[in-house]
Amino acid sequence: MTEVRHMSVDETSTEDLVAEDSSVIMDVSDVSVYYGSFRAVRDVHMPVRQHEITAMIGPSGCGKSTLLRSLNRMNDLIEGARVEGMITYQGIDLYGPRVDPVEVRRRIGMVFQKPNPFPKSIEENITFGPRIAGIPKSEFPELVERSLRSAALWDEVKDRLNDSALGLSGGQQQRLCIARAIATKPDILLMDEPCSALDPIATGRIEDLMQELKSDYTIVIVTHNMQQAARVSDRCAFFTTEVDSVSDRRTGQLVEYDRTEKIFSNPADERTENYVTGRFG
Amino acid sequence: MALTAPIVDADKTAERVRARIESGGRDPKDIGFRWLMFGTLLFSLLVLSVLIYDVVGDSWSILSERFMDFLARPSRSRPDEAGVFTGLRGTFWIGVFVIVLSFPIGIGAAIYLEEYASGGWFTRLIDVNIRNLAGVPSVVYGILGFTIFVGFFNQRFSDANAFGKVTAAGGLTLAVLSLPIVIITSAEAIRAVPQSLREAGYGVGATKWEVVRNHVLPYAAPGILTGTLLSLARALGEAAPLILVGAIRGKLGSDAGFFDLRQLGEQFTAMPIMITEYASKPGEDWVPVTAAAIVILLLVVLGFNAAAVLLRNRFESKREGK
Amino acid sequence: MTAPVLDQNLLAGNPKRRNKEKTVGAIFTVAAGLSLVVSLLIVGSLVFKAGSFLGDLINPPEDALAETRDGMISLSNLWSEQWAPRFMQFDIKTLLVASIIVTIVAMAVAGPIGLGAAIYLSEYASPRVRRILKPVLEVLAGIPSVVLGFFALRWIGPNVVANMFESAGNQSLLAAGLGVGLLTIPLVASISEDAMRSVPNALREASAGLGARKFTTSTKIVLPAAVSGLVAAFIVATSRAIGETMVVFLAAGGSGNSAQFTLSPLDRGATMTAAMASQASGTDGTIVETAFNSLFFVGAVLFVITLTLNVIADRFVRRVRQQY
Numbered sequence A: 001m002t003e004v005r006h007m008s009v010d011e012t013s014t015e016d017l018v019a020e021d022s023s024v025i026m027d028v029s030d031v032s033v034y035y036g037s038f039r040a041v042r043d044v045h046m047p048v049r050q051h052e053i054t055a056m057i058g059p060s061g062c063g064k065s066t067l068l069r070s071l072n073r074m075n076d077l078i079e080g081a082r083v084e085g086m087i088t089y090q091g092i093d094l095y096g097p098r099v100d101p102v103e104v105r106r107r108i109g110m111v112f113q114k115p116n117p118f119p120k121s122i123e124e125n126i127t128f129g130p131r132i133a134g135i136p137k138s139e140f141p142e143l144v145e146r147s148l149r150s151a152a153l154w155d156e157v158k159d160r161l162n163d164s165a166l167g168l169s170g171g172q173q174q175r176l177c178i179a180r181a182i183a184t185k186p187d188i189l190l191m192d193e194p195c196s197a198l199d200p201i202a203t204g205r206i207e208d209l210m211q212e213l214k215s216d217y218t219i220v221i222v223t224h225n226m227q228q229a230a231r232v233s234d235r236c237a238f239f240t241t242e243v244d245s246v247s248d249r250r251t252g253q254l255v256e257y258d259r260t261e262k263i264f265s266n267p268a269d270e271r272t273e274n275y276v277t278g279r280f281g
Numbered sequence B: 001m002a003l004t005a006p007i008v009d010a011d012k013t014a015e016r017v018r019a020r021i022e023s024g025g026r027d028p029k030d031i032g033f034r035w036l037m038f039g040t041l042l043f044s045l046l047v048l049s050v051l052i053y054d055v056v057g058d059s060w061s062i063l064s065e066r067f068m069d070f071l072a073r074p075s076r077s078r079p080d081e082a083g084v085f086t087g088l089r090g091t092f093w094i095g096v097f098v099i100v101l102s103f104p105i106g107i108g109a110a111i112y113l114e115e116y117a118s119g120g121w122f123t124r125l126i127d128v129n130i131r132n133l134a135g136v137p138s139v140v141y142g143i144l145g146f147t148i149f150v151g152f153f154n155q156r157f158s159d160a161n162a163f164g165k166v167t168a169a170g171g172l173t174l175a176v177l178s179l180p181i182v183i184i185t186s187a188e189a190i191r192a193v194p195q196s197l198r199e200a201g202y203g204v205g206a207t208k209w210e211v212v213r214n215h216v217l218p219y220a221a222p223g224i225l226t227g228t229l230l231s232l233a234r235a236l237g238e239a240a241p242l243i244l245v246g247a248i249r250g251k252l253g254s255d256a257g258f259f260d261l262r263q264l265g266e267q268f269t270a271m272p273i274m275i276t277e278y279a280s281k282p283g284e285d286w287v288p289v290t291a292a293a294i295v296i297l298l299l300v301v302l303g304f305n306a307a308a309v310l311l312r313n314r315f316e317s318k319r320e321g322k
Numbered sequence C: 001m002t003a004p005v006l007d008q009n010l011l012a013g014n015p016k017r018r019n020k021e022k023t024v025g026a027i028f029t030v031a032a033g034l035s036l037v038v039s040l041l042i043v044g045s046l047v048f049k050a051g052s053f054l055g056d057l058i059n060p061p062e063d064a065l066a067e068t069r070d071g072m073i074s075l076s077n078l079w080s081e082q083w084a085p086r087f088m089q090f091d092i093k094t095l096l097v098a099s100i101i102v103t104i105v106a107m108a109v110a111g112p113i114g115l116g117a118a119i120y121l122s123e124y125a126s127p128r129v130r131r132i133l134k135p136v137l138e139v140l141a142g143i144p145s146v147v148l149g150f151f152a153l154r155w156i157g158p159n160v161v162a163n164m165f166e167s168a169g170n171q172s173l174l175a176a177g178l179g180v181g182l183l184t185i186p187l188v189a190s191i192s193e194d195a196m197r198s199v200p201n202a203l204r205e206a207s208a209g210l211g212a213r214k215f216t217t218s219t220k221i222v223l224p225a226a227v228s229g230l231v232a233a234f235i236v237a238t239s240r241a242i243g244e245t246m247v248v249f250l251a252a253g254g255s256g257n258s259a260q261f262t263l264s265p266l267d268r269g270a271t272m273t274a275a276m277a278s279q280a281s282g283t284d285g286t287i288v289e290t291a292f293n294s295l296f297f298v299g300a301v302l303f304v305i306t307l308t309l310n311v312i313a314d315r316f317v318r319r320v321r322q323q324y
Ligand SMILES: Nc1ncnc2c1ncn2[C@@H]1O[C@H](COP(=O)(O)OP(=O)(O)OP(=O)(O)O)[C@@H](O)[C@H]1O
Pocket: A035, A040, A059, A060, A061, A062, A063, A064, A065, A066, A067, A078, A224, A250, A252
């Protein structure tokens, strides 16, 4: 029985998972991410399906943010960060030679842990992405409204689009960041603990929002909040850290990746069970 | 017992600490030391006051009687006819060179160091190089100006009688001199831009330049402006490099108007050089002239300084308020 | 295995934008690279001209020989009795010693006063008081050196030095040194203050927690912890003092055309910088090239000295950064 459990993350079973349904929009296979010589996370297999919410959970330092940031080449900005293995988006190697990381980030948007609106007006926050992508100005009014509506923010800010975004509450700012990410019409939204700086009410609104966005976007979310993962996600990846025998540093690894109900009700791996039941972490 | 003992102890320690903090200023040894340290600042203030009092006092006869006349007249051999027109003109053009050359190049280099540099050997070399350049004495920049710029302008693009010792050579020299300071202060301002702002920009698919231009530079602008204003002020007060570049002390062979571009290719002087000239003249009659020239230079230089400091304080408190 | 490939160029991006990005990056790289050119030009002009000066000493040209009394020029002219380029006397120690005297006087003023100001600002002043007092130093730092030179000539020389020492005239190395000292106070203060402020508050709290006075905390905890930065401040200021020109040019009273060797701060004298400035401002067009080029030799010596000091200071600054 234990042997089968460990099989759940290796290649054969991943292929099984993929075969199960062909809507995989992004495939992470055999991926390790390094900072210089330090391997922060290793050997991850994680196919991400279209119109699903995929959650990444695990103890602090296990490399969730690291992996997430390598999904839209945000890690390129960190000196010494490097990806081994293959990440494909619609079948294209994200780290291939003919790929422009700028285009990757437009199609795979990101929402950060702390709301980080530009210190400009609400409207400018939304229009910056489309403007640099070359979308004609005439489309902006409609785009602004649609993005803000999608982020469930329109009614609250429609009368003050020219006010500074810094005047919004934390929850509103985070929804503005989601609207900003949506405005470039991405396929995938990556969210790194998007609610950890918010109060419970604001968190609830963002969670509701994610459910609505699911029909148009694919979402990958990192969260520390187990209930949140259970509530919002369709699939869940549990990571943990293990001490690297060679470097003696903690390297994150994927323990189990499966449907969320499975992870929370009947996990295949004991470590997952300990974590989700709160015995560890 | 075992549980309560440490708690009581912690209470006592806290009390002692509080007492110490509150009585900190009342301890005689502390008070003495505090005033001694304060005294050093007071001394600096005193020196400044004496300096300004002395200079303003010496210059009063000129500033009160013929201020405009003093601004409009060139160097003359009689103290009651001498003015600072030629010096102001030279200082103006030097400022133009610093602003036009050293600001954009310096800010560009700072952007390179903070945003584009890869951390390889080239970056490290440039980083070390700039810090060392900032420590090179200004008079050594004069040597560069003399051999390179004066050498270049000699018999070229300039008045043949000036032998290359022209305004453009002086302006270029001081532009080069202020370059490292512009780079260092601008880089500092850019480094202070929060990383989250850059990530926000990259996150929606902006290129590096788009992030820099739309988000990093606007955020860093007050800091950059402060730093560049300070370096401009410093450049305008420099005399030593200009002496080496051949700024003229005495009557100039140039009659160009204040904003006349022709001046770039002609003999020049600048405010600090005029001050040196007047200060070296024998006789008490020249003291008011020198002092008045100093007051005018101080107005210019400290004006830029004050603008820079005010700007910084304003934006600091604005950011903190947010 | 994965979804079918839709479009291989899906992520190729916009070539126009990419090219612009490259161009802009190249422009900034060139801007940064220009600083290397500046260094090369400085070193180049110094080496070239100082080299030709030394060449002249080894292999003297006729016009230079004509200026000497004994018709002899050699490298030993760099170590004679006086600095008198017009007569081919290039005693470098005359200038070096004058520079050292001025620097020692300057640091004797700027060291303690700058440090004291830094201690007050970093350890005692409330943020409000700091905001009021810090500009005093900033204004002082903004005063052009030629102004302090005039002040040293007009005020420090006659009112301080000549009053205290009967044998001193209005111009002296001492007066110049005091002027340079005033000039470097803000520098010492600002680097020292940075060093002390980078000492973690936890250390101060720990010290206060043990019941130490603020005086004890400042002198026994903060200063030792900040010592690398303080050393750096002192060295940077020393380097600045050696390189300072205008104050010495105006207030030390040395004529560039001849300066006698002296060990007394009360005498007039010419530092390296002052000698360079006087040489360059000599209106005398008849001076032979060898004499004029001595300026570059002195410049090269000055450059090496200040560069060495700055490199050493940089080491100490870096140590501060590593510690905290
Ligand atoms: N820029 C970096 N350079 C070097 N190491 C890094 C960097 N960022 C993260 N790490 C290391 O990589 C490992 C994984 O970090 P990461 O931030 O991905 O963890 P995480 O799972 O997101 O943790 P958390 O839940 O606390 O956010 C950690 O050991 C961390 O110290």
